[in-house]
Amino acid sequence: MLKKLSLYAIAFALVAGPGQTGAASSADAQALEKIKQAGVIRVGVMGEQAPWGSIDAAGQNIGYDVDVARLMGEELGVKVEFVPNAVAARIPNLLTNKVDVQMAVMGMYPDRAKAVQFSKPYSGLKIVLLSSKKNKIETIEDARNLRIGVPRGAAQDKAITALLGDVPNIRRFDDDSSNMQALVSGQVDAIGGNTTYKINLDRAAPGNDFEQKLVFNEQWQGICTKLGDASINAWLNQFIDKIRADGRLEKISQKWLAEPLPNFPQSVEGVPFAVK
Known part of the structure; x- marks a missing residue:
C-alpha cells in the first residue's frame, strides 16, 4: 500500500519540480485559457471499460464519461480530443500534459487528492x-x-x-x-x-x-486537473452544477447506467472539491 501511494508522490514530484509540490507552476495555472485559445480540450477516458468509456465498431469513443466530456466541449465552445488511458497511467498522463483533464473513472480518494485536484463528483459506483x-x-x-x-x-x-x-x-x-x-x-x-x-x-x-x-x-468520481489551477477547477464545478440542474447529467445516467443520479455527497473526507 505504501509503495502504491509513493508512486503518486513520485509522479507528481517529477512534474512539479523542486519547490512546487502542492501547487501548480504559473505556466500550468492557465489551463482554461490555453484550452480556449487552442480550440480543443484533451480529455482522458477509459478505452475498454463500458459503460464509462469504450470504443464502438466505428472506432468512436462512447460512454458516460465521453458524453459528459462532449457537453464540456459544447459549453467551452471547443472540440474534444479523447485520449484512452490505462488505469496506472491516468495520473501520470495528466501531470505530464498528455491530457488537459482526466475523466477515466477517477475515484475520489485522499492519496490521489495529494497529486491532482478533483472537481465535485459527477458520477458514482x-x-x-x-x-x-x-x-x-x-x-x-x-x-x-x-x-x-x-x-x-x-x-x-x-x-x-x-x-x-x-x-x-x-x-x-x-x-x-x-x-x-x-x-x-x-x-x-x-x-x-x-x-x-x-x-x-x-x-x-x-x-x-x-x-x-x-x-x-462506494466510490465517487470527479474530473481531475492539476493542483493549484483555480480557474479550470471553478469552471468545472460550475459546469457540473449546470448539467445537474438542467437534467442533462440525469439523461446520461439513465442512458448508460439505467438508473437515476445518486445523491452526491457535499464533501469527501480528504478530498477538496475546490482549490484552496
Whole structure:
C-alpha cells in the first residue's frame, strides 16, 4: 500500500519540480485559457471499460464519461480530443500534459487528492468482488485462498490489499479488460471490480455465472486537473452544477447506467472539491 501511494508522490514530484509540490507552476495555472485559445480540450477516458468509456465498431469513443466530456466541449465552445488511458497511467498522463483533464473513472480518494485536484463528483459506483456462484464468499476472509485479479493500482487493488495484505495470490493486471478476461479464462477465481463490470462480463461470456459477492466501498468520481489551477477547477464545478440542474447529467445516467443520479455527497473526507 505504501509503495502504491509513493508512486503518486513520485509522479507528481517529477512534474512539479523542486519547490512546487502542492501547487501548480504559473505556466500550468492557465489551463482554461490555453484550452480556449487552442480550440480543443484533451480529455482522458477509459478505452475498454463500458459503460464509462469504450470504443464502438466505428472506432468512436462512447460512454458516460465521453458524453459528459462532449457537453464540456459544447459549453467551452471547443472540440474534444479523447485520449484512452490505462488505469496506472491516468495520473501520470495528466501531470505530464498528455491530457488537459482526466475523466477515466477517477475515484475520489485522499492519496490521489495529494497529486491532482478533483472537481465535485459527477458520477458514482461501488467497488466490489465478483466470482462464480459456486464460490461461497460472505466475507473477504472466505476469498483469502482464492486467486484474485485486480487492475494494478486501482481502487479495488487498494481495498483488497488493505484487507488481506499483499498476499501472493493477488494477481495484478494492466487494465480492466485484462482483469475481466482473467476471470473468464479461469486464470483467477475472483476479481475486484466495480458495479458496471457485469455488463462487460456478460458481453464477453454470455450465460456466465459470475455474481457480485462483496461491496468494499462506494466510490465517487470527479474530473481531475492539476493542483493549484483555480480557474479550470471553478469552471468545472460550475459546469457540473449546470448539467445537474438542467437534467442533462440525469439523461446520461439513465442512458448508460439505467438508473437515476445518486445523491452526491457535499464533501469527501480528504478530498477538496475546490482549490484552496
